Amino acid sequence: MSNILNLNQTSRDRVEILGRAVNESGGATPLYLERISAGFPSPADDYIETALDLNTYLVRNPAATFMVRVSGDSMSGAGIHDGDILVVDRSEEPVPGKIVVAVLDGELTVKRLVRKDGQIFLAPENPRYRPIAVAAEQDLHVWGVVSGVVRRL
Amino acid sequence: MRDFYLMVDCNNFYASCERVFDPSLEGRPVVVLSNNDGCVIARSNEAKALGIAMGEPAYKREDFYARSGVRVLSSNYALYGDMSARVMRTLGQFCAEAEIYSIDECFLMLRGLDSASLLDTAREIRATVKKWTGIPVGVGIARTKTLAKVANRLAKKGDGARLLEDEDDIDRVLHSTEPGDVWGIGRRSARFLAACGVRTALDLKRRPDDWVRRHLTVTGLRTVLELRQIPCIALEDAPPPARSLVCSRSFGTRVESLESLEEAVSAYVQRAAEKLRRKGLVAGTVQVFLETNRFQPGPQYCASRGRALPAPTADTLVLHGPALQILREIHKPGYKYQKAGVILLDLAPAGQRQLSFLEPSGEEKTRRDALMRVMDRVNTMHGQGTLTLAASGLGRKEWHMRQERRSPRYTTSWAELPVVC
Numbered sequence: 001m002s003n004i005l006n007l008n009q010t011s012r013d014r015v016e017i018l019g020r021a022v023n024e025s026g027g028a029t030p031l032y033l034e035r036i037s038a039g040f041p042s043p044a045d046d047y048i049e050t051a052l053d054l055n056t057y058l059v060r061n062p063a064a065t066f067m068v069r070v071s072g073d074s075m076s077g078a079g080i081h082d083g084d085i086l087v088v089d090r091s092e093e094p095v096p097g098k099i100v101v102a103v104l105d106g107e108l109t110v111k112r113l114v115r116k117d118g119q120i121f122l123a124p125e126n127p128r129y130r131p132i133a134v135a136a137e138q139d140l141h142v143w144g145v146v147s148g149v150v151r152r153l
Numbered sequence: 154m155r156d157f158y159l160m161v162d163c164n165n166f167y168a169s170c171e172r173v174f175d176p177s178l179e180g181r182p183v184v185v186l187s188n189n190d191g192c193v194i195a196r197s198n199e200a201k202a203l204g205i206a207m208g209e210p211a212y213k214r215e216d217f218y219a220r221s222g223v224r225v226l227s228s229n230y231a232l233y234g235d236m237s238a239r240v241m242r243t244l245g246q247f248c249a250e251a252e253i254y255s256i257d258e259c260f261l262m263l264r265g266l267d268s269a270s271l272l273d274t275a276r277e278i279r280a281t282v283k284k285w286t287g288i289p290v291g292v293g294i295a296r297t298k299t300l301a302k303v304a305n306r307l308a309k310k311g312d313g314a315r316l317l318e319d320e321d322d323i324d325r326v327l328h329s330t331e332p333g334d335v336w337g338i339g340r341r342s343a344r345f346l347a348a349c350g351v352r353t354a355l356d357l358k359r360r361p362d363d364w365v366r367r368h369l370t371v372t373g374l375r376t377v378l379e380l381r382q383i384p385c386i387a388l389e390d391a392p393p394p395a396r397s398l399v400c401s402r403s404f405g406t407r408v409e410s411l412e413s414l415e416e417a418v419s420a421y422v423q424r425a426a427e428k429l430r431r432k433g434l435v436a437g438t439v440q441v442f443l444e445t446n447r448f449q450p451g452p453q454y455c456a457s458r459g460r461a462l463p464a465p466t467a468d469t470l471v472l473h474g475p476a477l478q479i480l481r482e483i484h485k486p487g488y489k490y491q492k493a494g495v496i497l498l499d500l501a502p503a504g505q506r507q508l509s510f511l512e513p514s515g516e517e518k519t520r521r522d523a524l525m526r527v528m529d530r531v532n533t534m535h536g537q538g539t540l541t542l543a544a545s546g547l548g549r550k551e552w553h554m555r556q557e558r559r560s561p562r563y564t565t566s567w568a569e570l571p572v573v574c
Contacts, residue, residue: 069572110573
């Protein structure tokens with residue numbers, strides 16, 4: 001299925017086994033559909049609940065979490081590439097340093113929120129693009145804070 | 154300390170949902186059209202200010218809309234339904250006792266707070282819902298649900314939160330409220346009250362109990378007591394599980410041929426069965442109906458017939474046969490049909506159904522259930538109708554809904570997520 005990358009992920013050559021993955025949330029087969037056989041119950045039955053659900057890993061506040069798709073390469077330095085899906089949490093505080101989705105001229109854009117010398121910037125993470133200085137009189141509207149990236153390989 | 158009811162209501166809900174994902178709609182007049190892009194069913198404040206009326210047929214004023222920069226959108230219920238669930242879930246943070254009253258309204262109950270804390274809570278609710286979901290809401294607070302509704306109307310005109318508690322304040326407000334604008338007073342009662350000289354909600358509040366009971370029954374008396382801050386209408390618990398499930402649409406154009414109707418009914422059965430499975434239910438009876446448009450000239454006909462199934466099921470393929478059979482029985486040639494639909498009845502939880510010897514064997518059943526799961530998964534991942542029975546036809550059909558200006562299903566379809574640059 002999908003691969004999950006944390007923002008600011010550093011390359012590692014070690015992997016850690018976390019547990020059994022579940023392929024869809026709530027998709028477990030109800031028991032009554034299965035053949036019921038007499039005899040000892042499976043000793044594994046008690047452990048079925050421990051399946052891993054990507055939603056619980058990626059989504060802290062479901063009501064406030066939205067997915068958006070990235071177009072372009074302005075954030076490639078942060079590990080965000082063209083076609084990636086971003087997990088956006090609107091309930092998180094957009095403090096400087098966070099990667100945010102902001103509304104700029106009626107469009108949604110993803111940039112890092114940076115404060116430098118008292119001035120707020122929407123900064124791309126690609127040397128080919130320039131930071132956007134947000135003037136005091138300009139109405140910068142942060143739509144949500146990016147909390148994860150989802151990419152299928 | 155007393156209980157207080159909060160009525161939380163989303164402002165211009167459909168237009169607000171659209172604006173969350175398309176910020177260029179902010180500050181502009183926006184209207185949303187009914188199924189088949191017919192009439193205006195939702196307006197932003199800017200559209201209201203232009204004098205666009207609820208229910209007006211959009212095609213008649215296309216030039217005016219274009220001149221005034223009105224953005225016209227088809228309804229996008231996948232989006233509105235998901236956003237509604239998010240708003241309700243957010244409200245659940247504030248209180249355990251809640252009643253979802255409609256797609257954009259919810260009653261909450263709070264205990265043991267003074268006026269100042271109630272208003273603080275209302276402001277916090279407004280700020281949180283706005284931040285988390287992007288939807289602006291208004292909050293009306295009072296000791297009864299009926300007064301909370303009245304307070305909510307005021308909240309919308311004011312700063313978004315309004316408490317009605319002080320008796321003189323309530324009377325002033327009721328004095329400028331028409332009886333017909335009170336929650337629970339229907340149009341017929343409103344006409345009757347006007348004829349009796351009851352001109353304001355305050356007049357109604359002051360009518361004697363026995364008069365109200367005699368003319369407006371006990372339901373009306375409850376409303377009047379609620380206007381006097383005496384709680385009579387409790388929060389309703391979770392609605393009882395659905396007893397029936399309907400999938401029906403008006404066609405984009407009027408349809409004559411049986412073949413087209415078969416395709417439409419086939420598509421509706423598939424949709425209905427999908428909803429049934431999502432709710433974990435099985436149906437015992439299939440019903441199909443057909444109708445012409447009684448507002449159009451020409452011969453009229455409508456018919457409906459149901460059929461009990463040998464065993465309750467949520468299997469599309471099992472439901473499909475009887476549905477098409479019924480359609481062929483009730484269909485009469487020579488009419489221009491406007492609408493058809495499938496109704497599933499005798500619903501029961503899938504786990505509690507009675508077993509029957511007529512059901513497919515265990516192995517067959519397991520395979521069929523697996524097939525249904527695959528269909529549902531493919532259609533969830535790649536959009537409705539990706540995997541479909543050939544009987545519902547392929548490509549664009551005359552019976553399809555007209556939805557020429559629908560925005561993307563931003564929150565429910567991987568293929569239609571909002572794009573950020």
